[in-house]
Amino acid sequence: MPHFTTDDGTRLAYRTLGTGEPLVVLPGGPMRDAAYLGDLGGLSAHRRLIVLDQRGVGGSGAPADPASYRCDRQVADVEALRAHLGLDRIDLLGHSAGAALATLYAAAHPDRIRSLVLVTGGTRAVGIEIPDAEWDAATEVFADQDWYPAAWAALESLGPDTPLPEQSGITMPFAYGRWDDAARAHAADAATQTNWEAASAFYAPGAFDPEATRAALRGLDAPVLVLAGGYDPGPSPARAAEFAACFPHAELVVQPGAGHFPWVDDPGGFVRPVAAFLDPAVATVTVDGVRLAYRVSGPEDAPPVVLVHSRGENGTDWSEIAAALSADRRVYAVDLRGHGLSDHPGHYGFDVFRDELRGFVTALGLVRPAVVGHSMGGAAVCLLAQSEPELMDRLVLEDVPVFFPLDPPRGRAERPEGPLGFDWAVVPATDAQVNEPDPAWRTELAVISRPTLVIGGGTSSHLPQEQLAWMAEEIQDARLVTIKAGHLVHAKRPKQFLAALREFGV
Missing domain, CATH: 3.40.50.1820 (Alpha/Beta hydrolase fold, catalytic domain)
Structure with a gap:
């Protein structure tokens, strides 16, 4: 697995999948091993995926300063990766929390973005929060499923003191378009793939300045694709549309029947719009x-x-x-x-x-x-x-x-x-x-x-x-x-x- 060293001396790893023009990929979680992305449903057949393991996760080293796990602090890591790859501008894809990082990078380095793909997330970077009541209401699409009563009871048990690993496990059934064997297997890996200490620091106070980010994004000339899952409660398609409106040249695609991990729910339904968007032809x-x-x-x-x-x-x-x-x-x-x-x-x-x-x-x-x-x-x-x-x-x-x-x-x-x-x-x-x-x-x-x-x-x-x-x-x-x-x-x-x-x- 190739590595590079950031400005603060942290050694970060990335993996390369597929061939063709490079696409830098930022995982979510937050702070989950990028292995959960796989090849993004076969997107590697269209682009060479450069998939970053964030600091302290997967094959990457832990930083000397744990405060550097904060989302805005990791913008420098993305810029260091771009420089390491020798690319003047990058096509950048971020998923979930990784979409928030990608958004901050685009705001800080708009001249370095050739195109931007934001998949099911990132709205916190621009101050769009998902109220609990809205999240809960969105889950009702699954009310006719056998697993729903027990999952809903567990969801209602969540409180401010519920540990992050437990929160993640409880919300996972609602994060997929279908809670089938493939989704369960994909969700089961989250517990061992996530650096929970780093995840707690990712959204620490000061990570976002929505007003400044929105102002900076107004100067972004690059095309942006915001992809939402039709069944995703966070962000819902409506919130994703609000997110897309923050960019001058954004397109919203809602993948029907998909949740927060759309390439798991329907690989082809995910790959087709993303590959089309990324292909200049x-x-x-x-x-x-x-x-x-x-x-x-x-x-x-x-x-x-x-x-x-x-x-x-x-x-x-x-x-x-x-x-x-x-x-x-x-x-x-x-x-x-x-x-x-x-x-x-x-x-x-x-x-x-x-x-x-x-x-x-x-x-x-x-x-x-x-x-x-x-x-x-x-x-x-x-x-x-x-x-x-x-x-x-x-x-x-x-x-x-x-x-x-x-x-x-x-x-x-x-x-x-x-x-x-x-x-x-x-x-x-x-x-x-x-x-x-x-x-x-x-x-x-x-x-x-x-x-x-x-x-x-x-x-x-x-x-x-x-x-x-x-x-x-x-x-x-x-x-x-x-x-x-x-x-x-x-x-x-x-x-x-x-x-x-x-x-x-x-």
Whole structure:
């Protein structure tokens, strides 16, 4: 485990997880061994996590002066770590009490912050306290759980003289979205991972000057993500929104069904918004309450093009095509709901994706873009062109289903083992619609009035090419081009695919 030495001579340890751009991570507790963070639900797949063990905790040494455990005194430790890493500016993530430390660091060193992520906490730094009555009321969301009566009775027994370790154990059931085996195991480690003497000193009088901190934060130019758990009583989403308002450039994300440790409750639900926020190539927009990630490239004043991926893929699937088109087009490669870094709301279908695309184009203020869709994404583009043809300039449909009922129908697909890059619920939802599609999705092809290019993958595609030819005949102003590449035309034959797009005017 690597170490560095602070200005007061304390030797601190940190661990490194993953690869890529560094993200400095400050644990909470307060003063809990950073091991409880794990890899933050898989965030290490997106960033190189530099996870600090605070003084006196984990692999770090104890300071000569115990008063230096106080939160504001540890700001110098974060600055020493930044200097040790040789970074001019840092992306900084703090959890719970670590978010308070991260906030104080941002206030003291705003020029050193590139981006700031504050996870379920930190509000004390700006003077936002959580009254006991508000905390207690928030726990009622768990009132129907078997464990609640005993946990609530223990909670009512808390008093000002209750030792910190006992307080922690009593409140833990309310700190997770689900008090299941994983949560219990994660909570059980708190007793042995926390330096309780240091925890008592962390919030000692003088640790915070909320008025001065708020004033300093008004000069922070860096983007800030405040992530709250939907079930977290401290801070609640409402208090987290109040916290976010303290920053000039802050975004609030509430993770549904999560508590104080959101990466434990739903790793993917935690990682997606954080990874999207930290990636400078990714932007987000909310459509009907669903947060969609997308990548944009090309001149801002160039004609817009929207690229829509197939089932199981995401906007990065278009990387080569987007790079070529962005020479003279403003290119938007979206992650549809349930895919990539976008939210997984659990409700899917070709018509749902159609409505989402309408909302995406409208929310971004795109004026008559060309829209290119592959397979599932192309079918959604086709449905959008049926309902609102004037929304787009032209459309390209790459090897798309034509919505003839399947005979025989697809059977139930088995989910592959291991993590997926999309929500598996997309598969049964869209398979059901492919088996028994809405007849109007075929019969209304004739209402599409925009110029249309249908690209087929030839006989090696699993889609019947004669149906694509029929589709091209039904649409008023359409032509069919066959590129013998199978279903993945733009991936296997990118030059031919691009040539077809360019000839079509995209």
